[in-house]
């Protein structure tokens with residue numbers, strides 16, 4: 001079974017609100033299509049359909065004022081809009097994608113995932129369908145609301161499904177030892193929770209990111225690596241890379257190792 005996250009920085013233009021990158025998403029969908037019948041779950045990020053408004057309404061801080069009620073409704077609506085666009089493109093590529101919005105199967109506790117119902121995923125996969133879920137603003141028993149990043153969902157799903165391969169498809173080629181835009185920064189071939197790498201953690205200027213950019217991703221990626229046979233962070237803007245990795249070939253990117261490796 002394979003678990004793939006299409007990052008918001010690939011499928012949207014994070015610098016422009018509500019900008020879906022349909023061409024790239026279409027190509028990535030075609031790269032995923034050959035694996036649709038082998039147990040596949042797709043998670044996608046919110047990109048500029050989620051982060052901009054979530055930051056505007058301060059939703060990462062929880063529910064503190066009445067305006068955030070409106071903000072929650074708007075962000076949930078916007079990420080569903082993105083989800084529908086992703087579904088359209090996946091289905092067009094021949095992938096029988098079905099949406100499982102996290103609000104229907106998950107409640108957070110202080111920003112963390114507690115037990116969730118994996119049965120809808122299992123039922124869909126058993127019928128040859130490809131479940132699709134996404135980063136969203138959810139109810140939180142302690143904070144009122146909280147952000148569930150797609151990365152957090154990856155960690156929860158990996159713990160249950162123990163994937164052979166988990167992949168984070170991002171806007172950069174992997175994890176760097178500095179800011180990716182810095183010409184001196186080197187791409188790390190592997191990262192592990194035991195290593196003390198310095199990693200670029202800030203989002204690009206002018207880009208809203210309420211879930212911590214690469215630093216936040218890595219914390220979740222280490223969780224994913226703890227329950228996956230192989231875990232990778234790769235770039236989605238290079239044609240064929242995702243497909244090659246899915247076929248079991250070595251590609252440019254960063255392999256995420258579990259602790260002790």
Ligand code: IPE
Nearest residue numbers: 008045046047050135149150
């Ligand atoms: C964020 O999801 C969800 C919201 C802001 C509502 P992600 O953190 O997974 O999104 P990307 O991949 O960074 O865009």
